Amino acid sequence: MKSLKIAVCLKSVPDPKQWHKVTINPQTKTIQKEGIPRIISPLDRHALEAAVRLKEAHGGSVIVVCMGSPGARENIQEALALGADEAVFLSDRAFGGADSLATARALAAALKKLGLPGLIFCGAVSYYGSTGQVGPQIAQFLGINHFSAVRFLDYKGGKLYAEIVTDGGFALCEGKLPLLVTVRREINKPRGLRLSEAIKARKKKIWTWSSADLGLSSDQLGLKGSGIQMFDFLPLPEAQGAEILEGGPQEIAKEIAQKIKKYRQGGIL
Amino acid sequence: MSVENGLWVFAQAVEGKLLPVSLELLGEGRRLADRLDVGLSAILIGHNLQPLALELIACGADNVLVADHAKLYHYRGELYIPLVEKMILRYRPEIFLFGATQGGKDLAAATAARIGAGLTAHCVAFEIDEHKVLKQLVPAFGGHCVFRSQGNPQMATVAPGVFTIPEPDYERQGKIIEIDFSPPAEPATKIVEFKTEKGSAGGLEEAEVIVAGGAGVGNAENWQLIEKLAHALNAAVGATRPPVDEGWVEEEKMIGQSGRNVRPKLYLAVGISGDQLHLSGVQNPELFIAINKDPKANIFKHAHFGVVEDLTKILPPLIELLSPGGDN
Numbered sequence: 001m002k003s004l005k006i007a008v009c010l011k012s013v014p015d016p017k018q019w020h021k022v023t024i025n026p027q028t029k030t031i032q033k034e035g036i037p038r039i040i041s042p043l044d045r046h047a048l049e050a051a052v053r054l055k056e057a058h059g060g061s062v063i064v065v066c067m068g069s070p071g072a073r074e075n076i077q078e079a080l081a082l083g084a085d086e087a088v089f090l091s092d093r094a095f096g097g098a099d100s101l102a103t104a105r106a107l108a109a110a111l112k113k114l115g116l117p118g119l120i121f122c123g124a125v126s127y128y129g130s131t132g133q134v135g136p137q138i139a140q141f142l143g144i145n146h147f148s149a150v151r152f153l154d155y156k157g158g159k160l161y162a163e164i165v166t167d168g169g170f171a172l173c174e175g176k177l178p179l180l181v182t183v184r185r186e187i188n189k190p191r192g193l194r195l196s197e198a199i200k201a202r203k204k205k206i207w208t209w210s211s212a213d214l215g216l217s218s219d220q221l222g223l224k225g226s227g228i229q230m231f232d233f234l235p236l237p238e239a240q241g242a243e244i245l246e247g248g249p250q251e252i253a254k255e256i257a258q259k260i261k262k263y264r265q266g267g268i269l
Numbered sequence: 270m271s272v273e274n275g276l277w278v279f280a281q282a283v284e285g286k287l288l289p290v291s292l293e294l295l296g297e298g299r300r301l302a303d304r305l306d307v308g309l310s311a312i313l314i315g316h317n318l319q320p321l322a323l324e325l326i327a328c329g330a331d332n333v334l335v336a337d338h339a340k341l342y343h344y345r346g347e348l349y350i351p352l353v354e355k356m357i358l359r360y361r362p363e364i365f366l367f368g369a370t371q372g373g374k375d376l377a378a379a380t381a382a383r384i385g386a387g388l389t390a391h392c393v394a395f396e397i398d399e400h401k402v403l404k405q406l407v408p409a410f411g412g413h414c415v416f417r418s419q420g421n422p423q424m425a426t427v428a429p430g431v432f433t434i435p436e437p438d439y440e441r442q443g444k445i446i447e448i449d450f451s452p453p454a455e456p457a458t459k460i461v462e463f464k465t466e467k468g469s470a471g472g473l474e475e476a477e478v479i480v481a482g483g484a485g486v487g488n489a490e491n492w493q494l495i496e497k498l499a500h501a502l503n504a505a506v507g508a509t510r511p512p513v514d515e516g517w518v519e520e521e522k523m524i525g526q527s528g529r530n531v532r533p534k535l536y537l538a539v540g541i542s543g544d545q546l547h548l549s550g551v552q553n554p555e556l557f558i559a560i561n562k563d564p565k566a567n568i569f570k571h572a573h574f575g576v577v578e579d580l581t582k583i584l585p586p587l588i589e590l591l592s593p594g595g596d597n
């Protein structure tokens with residue numbers, strides 16, 4: 001049997017604990033997120049874990065593909081320490097400002113250049129941007145099938161079995177490779193970082209590719225290649241503000257209880 | 270009104286019923302289609318769809334494009350995506366709206382990639398500008414980002430609960446157009462087993478009373494105070510992102526842009542700073558009370574009544590007062 005080639009699409013996002021520092025300039029409509037520490041988008045750690053476990057059970061290799069700003073390199077390094085074998089870093093100004101369509105187009109081109117892995121893992125949704133569109137869109141650009149929102153996975157006899165969350169419950173699906181899957185957090189518990197692995201990972205290879213390496217022109221990439229454009233920002237009008245209840249905890253608790261009771265007696269609830 | 274060049278809504282059938290978001294989109298779709306003076310069409314895919322098609326017409330559709338086949342009963346990307354792509358290429362809609370459900374999001378994203386169109390997620394309002402272009406409003410950064418999606422059609426997803434279901438009128442007339450479908454001889458994917466399962470959201474979306482906790486709750490032990498308060502009020506439990514990330518509560522309870530949209534009459538927010546990406550998921554509560562120890566917290570701009578105090582001091586007496594036998 002041919003050895004299994006697995007890819008993981010990994011996004012680097014600003015640390016959720018510091019999201020309040022991300023701001024918009026209402027004049028230029030540009031988003032500022034410089035200087036905020038970056039992490040691997042949480043579901044992508046689950047995606048990586050799923051890929052590494054498959055490799056451990058069935059053999060093969062795991063390659064990480066990440067498009068991002070230079071700061072993402074640290075996250076790629078971490079992914080290598082968590083069990084990936086090598087990585088492709090799509091790093092080029094031409095990729096900047098990409099929406100899901102332009103992101104998926106670039107990632108798909110990279111995956112094609114890698115000789116189309118049999119299995120591609122994504123997160124069901126990223127923690128920043130959080131559209132959940134990129135996974136299914138990569139699959140279309142590659143012309144392969146995909147399963148979205150996978151919470152359990154098994155690979156047997158050359159076939160993939162995936163339990164997916166649906167609008168009515170869940171479905172156990174079966175598919176032939178090549179396939180792309182997007183994972184939910186229930187799929188596994190990602191392993192922690194080990195120092196020995198981190199040291200070994202320093203020898204692993206990170207290939208850096210630009211738009212020229214993908215054979216895509218600049219109008220297919222980044223802001224120019226995006227399908228949506230922000231053209232206005234409307235700040236919300238100042239809200240009115242709450243009436244603050246005063247007193248000791250016991251008094252305040254009583255006042256809240258009374259307000260709720262009165263409201264309920266108004267017959268509405 | 271013609272199905273060509275009009276406004277389309279994806280109508281999703283699950284277990285023989287239309288998802289509410291499909292009808293919500295028809296209400297908004299009708300308003301937009303009238304502004305543009307074009308037809309409103311619903312795309313309905315599944316099996317045994319006749320009664321659902323009539324419901325869609327009653328809720329505002331001029332046309333219903335129906336693909337009816339036993340193999341289409343459950344959402345399946347391999348079958349649905351090329352089918353919708355084919356419909357778009359045949360009838361060239363100008364605008365196409367999808368509910369942000371599991372199936373809706375997947376179908377919208379994949380279809381958009383196939384035809385190279387932009388797709389705006391998390392829309393909460395639409396406007397038509399003077400050039401008849403769809404303006405798509407997405408909450409962010411304490412305001413609304415206004416997007417335009419390029420390509421034909423202009424595509425967008427909307428979370429359940431953003432719009433309200435229109436009053437059905439079964440006298441309304443509309444056209445049902447059958448779309449042929451034949452399943453591929455050798456599909457690469459199949460559904461082996463399907464299980465209906467009620468989500469663990471605990472009726473959050475329908476709840477009239479919600480007690481929601483945030484990062485300020487501090488730990489899993491304190492989270493019990495939220496659960497107890499909700500129990501005393503016979504309310505549903507909601508949360509912001511941090512309690513979900515900390516594992517104090519299931520992901521299904523998250524309210525906001527990447528979680529659920531709720532429309533409670535009474536909303537009690539405890540230890541929540543009031544970020545817009547949370548509050549944009551809470552639609553017009555009639556009574557909104559916030560407890561937060563920081564007097565400058567943004568939540569106090571939005572609540573009707575505020576309490577500036579440590580939640581561990583307020584919740585225990587409040588739970589007692591509201592529990593059966595409490596002196597209230």
Ligand SMILES: Cc1cc2nc3c(=O)[nH]c(=O)nc-3n(C[C@H](O)[C@H](O)[C@H](O)COP(=O)(O)OP(=O)(O)OC[C@H]3O[C@@H](n4cnc5c(N)ncnc54)[C@H](O)[C@@H]3O)c2cc1C
Pocket residue numbers: 016019127128129130482483484485486487508509510511512523524525526527528529539540541542543544546547550560561562563566578579580581
């Ligand atoms: C793309 C994107 C999508 C997002 N989607 C969502 C979403 O769907 N839902 C969501 O909730 N968030 C979402 N977020 C995150 C959101 O931006 C905020 O980070 C989050 O809502 C903050 O949650 P919080 O108010 O519980 O925490 P914090 O902002 O940390 O606030 C905690 C509050 O608790 C108060 N507090 C602390 N201790 C106590 C105490 N003992 N007693 C009383 N008060 C106390 C503090 O004063 C503070 O105001 C999203 C972010 C992004 C970027």
Ligand SMILES: Nc1ncnc2c1ncn2[C@@H]1O[C@H](COP(=O)(O)O)[C@@H](O)[C@H]1O
Pocket residue numbers: 009010011012041043044047065066067068100103107121122123124125126127128129130131132133134135
């Ligand atoms: N810039 C990127 N580089 C690599 N993978 C990405 C990137 N953006 C999105 N993805 C993948 O697509 C998934 C969904 O992202 P999104 O559509 O942004 O919610 C993520 O969990 C990643 O697996």
